[in-house]
Amino acid sequence: MAEGSGRDKKGSSGRSYRSKAGLTRQPKKMRGRKPSSQRWLTRQLNDPFVAEAKKKGYRSRAAIKLEQMDGKHKFLKPHMRVVDLGCAPGGWLQYVARECRLDAGKGCLVGIDLLETDPVSGADIMVGDINEEGVLEEVATRIGGKADAVLSDMAAATTGHRQTDHLRTMALLELALDFAGQILQPGGLFLAKAFRGGADANFMKLLNERFEKVRYLKPDASRAESVETYLLATGFQPPENDETG
Numbered sequence: 001m002a003e004g005s006g007r008d009k010k011g012s013s014g015r016s017y018r019s020k021a022g023l024t025r026q027p028k029k030m031r032g033r034k035p036s037s038q039r040w041l042t043r044q045l046n047d048p049f050v051a052e053a054k055k056k057g058y059r060s061r062a063a064i065k066l067e068q069m070d071g072k073h074k075f076l077k078p079h080m081r082v083v084d085l086g087c088a089p090g091g092w093l094q095y096v097a098r099e100c101r102l103d104a105g106k107g108c109l110v111g112i113d114l115l116e117t118d119p120v121s122g123a124d125i126m127v128g129d130i131n132e133e134g135v136l137e138e139v140a141t142r143i144g145g146k147a148d149a150v151l152s153d154m155a156a157a158t159t160g161h162r163q164t165d166h167l168r169t170m171a172l173l174e175l176a177l178d179f180a181g182q183i184l185q186p187g188g189l190f191l192a193k194a195f196r197g198g199a200d201a202n203f204m205k206l207l208n209e210r211f212e213k214v215r216y217l218k219p220d221a222s223r224a225e226s227v228e229t230y231l232l233a234t235g236f237q238p239p240e241n242d243e244t245g
C-alpha cells in the first residue's frame, strides 16, 4: 500500500493530509515504468511531506524532518557554526541557513557531499567524500576552527538488500561520529541518521562517553515503516588527551 493511501497521518503543521475523498492519487504516464518506480511515484504524489517541502520552498523532503526535530528539541541557535555532512540537494542547508540566521553574516555553515549541490545563500558548499584525506582539515579551515554542530543525513545508495544497506548506513554513522569528534568544540552537538536498533553496543558506548545526553529521534516525516531514525547527542566532551583544539 502506498504511504498515505489509507492512513490519517498529519503533516508537521498538524493538518490531516488524507484527501477529502480518502483516495490515493495515481500518477499519469505509469506505462513502461518498473513496479518499484510506479510505487515510488505514487508515494511521492500522495506524500503530504513532499507537498509541504515544496510549499515551503525546500529542495528536499528531508528538510521537513530536520524542521520537525529542531522544532521539538530546539538545538539550532542563531549564529552557530554548523557542518552538514551529506548535504545534497541542500534542504538541510536551507533550513540551517535560515534558523541560524547566517544571512546576518555571523555564524558559519559548511556543507559537503559526494554530489554537486546548487548554491544556498549563507552556505559554503564542498564536493567530496568525508572519508577522504584532507577533507576534515579543509572543512575546519572553512568553518574557521571548531564547530558548534555536526549534522549528518548521509545515506549510501540502497541495494535493496536489507543487511547490506544497514551495514553501509552504520559505517557512515561511524564515519560521521569520527568526523564530529575531531571538529566539535566542547558542548557541541551531533545529529545523525541511523537505523532503529542498529547502532551496536560499542558505538552507543562511545557516543555516551563523548556526549552528556544521547537520544533517538523519529520525526513524523520519517516514514513509520522505515527503519530510519536519528541520533541526537548534545554536550560534547572531548577525550582528555585531545590535542586538536
Ligand SMILES: C[S@@+](CC[C@H](N)C(=O)[O-])C[C@H]1O[C@@H](n2cnc3c(N)ncnc32)[C@H](O)[C@@H]1O
Pocket: 059, 060, 062, 063, 085, 086, 087, 088, 089, 090, 091, 092, 093, 112, 113, 114, 115, 128, 129, 130, 131, 153, 154, 155, 156, 172
Ligand atoms: C539523504 S541525502 C541528504 C539530503 C539532505 N539532508 C537534504 O536535505 O537535501 C544523503 C546524501 O549523503 C551523501 N553521502 C553519502 N556518502 C557520503 C560520503 N562518504 N561523503 C559525503 N557525502 C556522502 C549522498 O551523496 C547523498 O546526497
